[in-house]
Amino acid sequence: MKLLVTGGAGFIGSNFILYMLRRYPGYRIVNYDLLTYAGNPDNLTGVRAHQGYSFVQGDIADEGRVEEIFSGGLDAVVHFAAESHVDRSVKDPGVFVRTNVNGTQVLLEAARKHGVSRFVHVSTDEVYGSLGDTGLFTEETPLAPNSPYSASKAGSDLLVRAYVETFGLPAVITRCSNNYGPYQFPEKLIPLMISRAVKGEPLPVYGDGLNVRDWLYVEDHCSAIDLVLHGGRPGEVYNVGGNNERTNLQIVRTILEELGRPESLITFVEDRPGHDRRYGIDASKIRNELGWSPAYPFERGIRETIGWYRSHPEWLERIVSGAYRDDGSSRHGEE
Numbered sequence: 001m002k003l004l005v006t007g008g009a010g011f012i013g014s015n016f017i018l019y020m021l022r023r024y025p026g027y028r029i030v031n032y033d034l035l036t037y038a039g040n041p042d043n044l045t046g047v048r049a050h051q052g053y054s055f056v057q058g059d060i061a062d063e064g065r066v067e068e069i070f071s072g073g074l075d076a077v078v079h080f081a082a083e084s085h086v087d088r089s090v091k092d093p094g095v096f097v098r099t100n101v102n103g104t105q106v107l108l109e110a111a112r113k114h115g116v117s118r119f120v121h122v123s124t125d126e127v128y129g130s131l132g133d134t135g136l137f138t139e140e141t142p143l144a145p146n147s148p149y150s151a152s153k154a155g156s157d158l159l160v161r162a163y164v165e166t167f168g169l170p171a172v173i174t175r176c177s178n179n180y181g182p183y184q185f186p187e188k189l190i191p192l193m194i195s196r197a198v199k200g201e202p203l204p205v206y207g208d209g210l211n212v213r214d215w216l217y218v219e220d221h222c223s224a225i226d227l228v229l230h231g232g233r234p235g236e237v238y239n240v241g242g243n244n245e246r247t248n249l250q251i252v253r254t255i256l257e258e259l260g261r262p263e264s265l266i267t268f269v270e271d272r273p274g275h276d277r278r279y280g281i282d283a284s285k286i287r288n289e290l291g292w293s294p295a296y297p298f299e300r301g302i303r304e305t306i307g308w309y310r311s312h313p314e315w316l317e318r319i320v321s322g323a324y325r326d327d328g329s330s331r332h333g334e335e
């Protein structure tokens with residue numbers, strides 16, 4: 001199997017490449033990534049020497065570069081590349097449309113033209129909008145995105161649907177809840193709070209801290225994508241979630257407790273505009289159809305995650321200092 005992974009230098013993409021090459025050492029994986037601020041070649045140190053792994057730096061919205069990649073022959077695509085941070089989408093929505101919508105269309109077009117046998121589009125539960133106190137998102141929940149980020153992801157989901165319906169592209173969509181684990185850029189809630197708590201700095205919590213997210217350990221997301229890649233039905237959507245809803249405040253308190261830091265570090269800050277109140281996922285379809293289930297109970301996942309950030313201070317330090325970008329692509333052995 002020769003697989004194109006887009007955005008493989010980011011948080012979930014890099015975990016996915018490490019997972020796949022561990023599980024299928026004979027696979028060939030081409031990692032195509034622009035290396036924006038969120039792309040970190042350090043995440044892939046473990047596979048750089050693997051003979052099945054190669055890296056190409058490029059933009060998914062660049063038709064010429066994408067055509068070159070597909071001309072090399074590919075069996076399947078797993079598409080992670082995206083602008084992914086909601087706060088950034090509030091400040092600068094344009095780049096989210098360019099990458100998430102236009103970039104996805106460029107990939108779909110190339111996949112159609114070259115007849116790839118599977119296209120997995122990695123999307124998010126945020127496309128469904130916000131839930132009240134009860135109920136869960138199913139695959140039939142209407143799309144109602146509230147942020148420029150989620151709107152751009154919903155736009156890309158609809159393009160994938162159109163390529164299935166119009167051109168018969170064998171594409172599948174996954175919509176996963178919030179991920180946590182190693183290699184997550186420290187602008188996101190869990191690594192941000194861990195890195196600040198370790199240093200004894202104040203932990204900024206939006207609004208009343210009672211926004212609810214359904215947290216899933218990143219490796220469990222990888223195993224779900226693996227199953228969808230190999231067994232998902234073309235044209236279908238699969239929700240992926242940990243059945244593990246927590247308020248942001250609960251997450252922050254767990255981190256403080258694990259690190260032996262006082263709750264007085266919690267500082268409430270003005271809420272994010274359009275902040276969705278609650279996400280919750282019904283993952284029964286992927287469980288029943290593909291036999292997926294998460295392996296990491298939250299207590300284990302969060303303990304291992306905190307342990308990972310504590311034992312990799314140099315990974316965090318190279319992000320804070322900017323060194324991960326200065327020498328990234330050359331050390332990464334770019335093709």
Ligand code: NAD
Pocket residue numbers: 006007008009010011012013032033034035036037038039040058059060061079080081082083084085099103122123124125153175176177178179180185
């Ligand atoms: P990330 O921001 O950590 O990584 C994104 C990667 O995409 C980076 O390596 C970046 O360099 C690359 N990229 C950005 N623009 C690009 C472009 N124009 N061309 C090529 N590469 C580009 O994101 P993540 O958290 O790993 O999320 C990966 C995917 O999973 C996204 O599509 C996201 O919407 C989805 N998702 C994320 C979560 C989550 O909790 N993080 C949950 C569900 C779904």
